Amino acid sequence: MDIVIIGNSAAMVGAVEAIRKHDKTSNITVISDEKYHVYSRPLISYYLADTVTEEKMAYRSKDFYQKNNVKTILGTKAVSVDENKKTVILENGDLVKYDKLLIATGGKPFIPPIDGLDKKNIQTFIKLDEAKKLKSSIKPNSKAVIVGGGLIGFKAAEGLHALGADVTIVELADRILSTILDNESASIVTKRLLKDGIKIKVGTTIDKIVGEDYVKEVHLKNGEVLPTDILIFAIGVTPNTDVVKGTSIKINRGILVDRNMKTNVDDVYAAGDVAEGFDMLLNSNRVVPIWPNAYIQGETAGLNMIGIENTTNGIFPMNSIGYKDTYIITAGIINPPDESYDVMVKADLDKNTYKKIVLKENNIVGFILINDVDRAGIYTGLIREKIDVTPFRNQLLKDDFGYINFPKDLRKSKMLGQEVR
Amino acid sequence: MSLNYLTPEFKVLRDYDRCINCKVCMRQCANEVHSYDEDLDKMIADDYKCVNCQRCVVMCPTHALTIIKHPQVFRENANWTYDAIRDIYRQAETGGVLLSAMGNDRPYPIYWDKMVINASQVTNPSIDPLREPMELKIFIGRKPDKIELDENLNVKTKMPPQLKLNFPIMFSAMSYGSISYNAHASLARAAKELGIYYNTGEGGLHKDFRKYGENTIVQVASGRFGVDREYLKTAAAVEIKIGQGAKPGIGGHLPGEKVSEDISETRMIPVGSDAISPAPHHDIYSIEDLSQLIYSLKEATDYKKPVGVKIAAVNNVAAIASGIARAGADYIAIDGFRGGTGAAPKRIRDNVGIPIEFAIASVDSRLRSEGIRHTISLVAAGSIRNSADIIKAIALGADAVYIGSAALIAIGCHMCQQCNTGKCNWGIATQDPNLVKRLNPEIGYKRLINLITAWGHEIQEMLGGMGINDIESLKGNRLMLRGIGMTQKELDILGILAAGE
Amino acid sequence: MKKVYAKEEVCVGCKLCEVYCITSHSKYKDVLKAYKLDSTRPAPRIIIEEERPISFSLQCRHCDDAPCVKACITGAMQKDPETGVVTCDTDKCVGCWTCVLVCSFGAIVRDLNNKIASKCDLCAETGEPACVKNCPNEALVFTEGGI
Ligand SMILES: Cc1cc2nc3c(=O)[nH]c(=O)nc-3n(C[C@H](O)[C@H](O)[C@H](O)COP(=O)(O)OP(=O)(O)OC[C@H]3O[C@@H](n4cnc5c(N)ncnc54)[C@H](O)[C@@H]3O)c2cc1C
Ligand code: SF4
Ligand code: SF4
Ligand code: SF4
Ligand code: SF4
16 A cells, blocks of 8 residues: 655654554655654754754654655655545656545645735744744844744744844734733733843734845834844744645645544545644634644544544643743633633732633633643643543642542542542 | 750751751651751751651661660769659649550569570480471360360360460450551451461451451450450450550540541440540459359350450469469460550559569469369460560460560561550551551561561470470470579579579 | 552652652662762652642553653653653753643653653663662552552
C-alpha cells in the first residue's frame, strides 16, 4: 500500500509512528515544502531567543525517516490533489500516487488586506525560515511591531525582547491572549510584560503602513503612530487548505473530518491544524490548532489508514505558555458563553496567582491557571474523562488539590490500577 | 501557671553539618519537638517536649540526631535523687497521681541475672540441635492424674482441653485500646504463623481478628468488656484476669476520648464513655466465687477450652495459686512486678508486687508439695527479656512464658514509657490514626516471627548444651540453675544451689 | 510492566522517598552531598499528598498511552518501546510544561532550578526505585500489574 502524507510536522509523526507500530511494509512518502528534517514548530520562538539551537529543534532523531522506512520529498510543494486518480501533483509537475492520503498541511498565517504589504521588513512567524530571517534582521533596540497578541504574537514578543528589540504588541481585543485568558488573568500577564518594557496596545489595530521600500512607521486605528523597523503579522493562523481547493473534499474553516480523521472522500484523511475535527467540549467540529492535538489526530488517521479502527478522544483546546517566570496553563471553555456554567475563582493578585475553573453541571469544562500551574493535568484529566466532580467540588481550588481529594475508590482505581467496584 | 520548675529531661543534639533541613524529624515527632525556623533557615528543637522515643533519630536520613540525657544536674544527693525531686515538682504543679507506663523501672535486683545455666561436659554429652531432634512443643492445660492405655497402646484417658504451643512462648494480654489495631494485627498474625497464642487483653476482640480465633486467648476481666458468647466461642482459651503485675490491686481506666467508634464496638460500650475496670471482680470475693466463674466459662464453651486465671505476683502468691488450681483453672498466669502496662500509677508500678522469679519458684514448689502441680499449667510473665530468661523461668517451674514488652520492642517500642499519653510515635500504644499507620502489620508480624524463631534457636542451643532434648524435661529442673550473688534465703526460695555447689 | 504502587494505609508521610529520589538523581549519589554540594540539585520526581491521616506518594504511572509523550512539543518525552518507561530527555526539554498540562496524574514536576520537566524514571540508572528501597514502612511496592 502507498501512503502519502503532505506535511512534515506533528501530525505526520503521529501518523508514521502509529502506522509503523503495526505495519512495517507499506510505503510511506512524506511531502513538504519546508526543506528541514522534522522540527518542533513551537520552538521557533526559542530559536529566535537563542535558548535553543537549530540542531536541538529536531522533533525526532536524525534517523527518524530511515528507521521508519519513510521516503521524503522535502522542499517541494504539493499543488493539488486528484482524488479520482488518487494522485498528488507537485509543483515540479511530478505526480505521486497514493492508496491512502493524509493531508497534514497545518496552518498558514492570516494577513489582513491592507496597503503596503509589499514592504521588505514585513513578515509572519510560523516557520523556521521566518525565524531565521527575523533573527538576522533584528538588532538591539530595533523597533518591532507585532500585530496580534495571540499565542504566536506573544511568543514572538518574548523572542524579540530577548534579542534586545523594543517590542510593541498591537491587539484588537481588549486584552492579550484573548482566546485563552479572561480579563483578570490577562492583566497579570500584561503586568509582567510591561515590567520588561514590552508595550501593549489593546483595543486597536493597524490602519496604515507608511514607508518606501521599508516600513518606517505604522499608524494605528486609534491614531497612534509607531516608528517601526520590523513589522510582524501574527493575527492568526488559518487552516492551510490550499492543496485541496477545487476538489470534492469538504472544507468549512478547515478540512472536515469525522472521528476517524477521514474526510468525506474515501482514502483521504486530514489531521492537525488543517483539520476541523470533533471537539468533545463543544460537541461539534472545530479547528484546534495545537501541537498535542496534531500528534493525536495524526495517530488516529494513521491507524485508520491501515485499517485499524480508532477514534480521537479528548480533543479540546489547551495551552501551556509562559513568559519568563510567568506561567500560563489553560484548557477548554474559559469564558462561559451563558448562565448554564458555574465559575470558581481564586486569585491572589499580590502573588500574581490566579485559578479559575469553569464547570457545566457536574463536570469541569475549562480552567485558567496563572503561575500556580503545578499538577494542572489533574484538571485536564477530569475534563477529558468527564469525571463527576460533585464529591470534591469544593476542594477544586485548594492550593494542593490532588488525588487525595478524590473519593477513595476513584483514587485507587487510578493509582493502583484497580477496578472501581 | 507560674514558673515551671521542671527542666528538660532530654537534649536533642543536631549535627548541623549533617542536617539537610528535610524536615523528616519534624513530620515524625508527634510531640512537636522539631520545627523549621525560616529566619534562621535551620531546624530547631524544643528539648522540653522530647520523650526520647528516638523516632526522629532512626528516621533522619543523615543520622544528624542524637538524643542525650539532659546534662542538667541537681546538687548530688543520694537521698533526694533526680526523680524524687522532679516527681514532687510535677505533683506540686498538677495535684495529681503520677502516671507512668511500661514496667517498673526501679533498680531492684534482677534475679534472672543472678542465675546461671548448666551445661553438660563429658559424662552427659550435650546434644547438637542442628543434628538431632529437639522438642520445643508444649501443652498448656490440666493433665490427668494418670494415663490409661488400651491394648494398642493408644491413650484411653480422656484428655482435658489443651493449648498446643510450638514454642513455650505466648504474647501476653494487651488490650485493643491500650495498643493499636495494627499492633493487634501484628501479634495475631504472628501467633498464627508461629503456632502460638496471643491474648486480647480486657478490651474485647475486634471483629477483623476473629479469623485468628484458633490462636487467640480472650480475657474476661472485671469490666467484662467485649464479652459475649461469640467472643468465648471464637477463642482457643479463656483467661480470667484478676490482676496485673504493673498494678496489683488496681483497676484500669481507659479515658472516654480514646473510646472511638471501633473501640466502642469491640468493647461493647458507648463511644466516648470511660472504660472503667473495677479493682476487683464484683462477683469474686473468694476462691469459691472464682470457681463459679471458671465453671460458668467452661459451661459456656462446652468444656472444650482451657480456662486460665491471671494474677499479679504478690506476697501470698503460692497459696492463691493453690486455690486457683483447686478452683478448677486449667492454667495460671502469674505476672511479676516488672510487668508492663499501658498506664499505671507510678507509685504502684514501682512499689507493689514481687519479682516473678520468686513467684514461679514458690508456686511450683507449693503445688508440687500439694501433689497438684499436674492439675494446672503455670505461665510466667513480667519482663521476660530474652531466651535465657525463658530457660530460667522454665527451669524454675514454669510451663511457658508470656511476653509483652519484648514483643512490643520487636515491633518498634523504644521504651520511652509514654504509652499513657497516647502519642506513641511508633504506632503501638496509640489510637491516633496518624500514628497507628506507622506500624505496618506486614512488617510487624514478620519481626515478631523473627524474634520468636531466633529465641527458639537459642533455647534449643541451651537445651542441647544441658543434654536435654525436650523442653518438657527442663520444667522445674532447678538443678540446671545456680545462683550468683544471692543470699542463702533467696537461694532457698528459688530452690537452687549457689554457683560452685 | 513493573510500576511503583503506593499503599496509603501505611504511608506515614515522612517524605523520605522524596529525599532519596533527589539523591538518586543528583550527580552525587549520597544524601549529604546531594543536599549540601549539588548546585543543580534535581527536584523530587515524587509527590507526597497528605491530608492527615491519609498520605501517599504518587509518581509517573508510565501510562500505556502516555499523553505527555504525545503532547511534548520537543520530542523530549519518550516512552521506551522495550521497557515502557517514560523518560524526559533533559537535553531536549525546554520547560514549556505542556506535559504538565496533559498528565492527568499531575505526576510531572517542574524543576524550576534547572528549567526541565522532572519525572519518575523508575531510577533507570540504578534499576531499583530509590523511593521503594528507602521507604521505612513498605508503603511503596515495585511490582507488575497493580496491587
Ligand atoms: C510560533 C509558534 C509557537 C507555537 N507554540 C505552540 C505551543 O507552545 N504549544 C502548542 O501546542 N502549539 C504551538 N503552536 C502550534 C503548533 O505548532 C501547531 O499546532 C502544530 O505545528 C500543527 O502541526 P501540523 O502537523 O498540523 O502542521 P504544521 O506544523 O503547521 O506543519 C505543516 C507542514 O506542512 C507543510 N505544508 C503545508 N502546505 C504544504 C503543501 N501544499 N505542500 C507541501 N508541504 C506543505 C508546511 O510547510 C509545514 O511544514 C505554535 C505555533 C507557532 C507558529
Ligand atoms: S531529619 Fe535529620 S536531616 Fe532532616 S531535618 Fe531532621 S535532623 Fe535535619
Ligand atoms: S520525642 Fe521522640 S521523635 Fe520527638 S524529638 Fe524526642 S526522640 Fe525525637
Ligand atoms: S517514604 Fe514511604 S512512608 Fe514516607 S512518605 Fe514516602 S511513601 Fe510515605
Ligand atoms: S516541559 Fe519538556 S518534556 Fe514537558 S512537554 Fe515541554 S519540552 Fe516536553
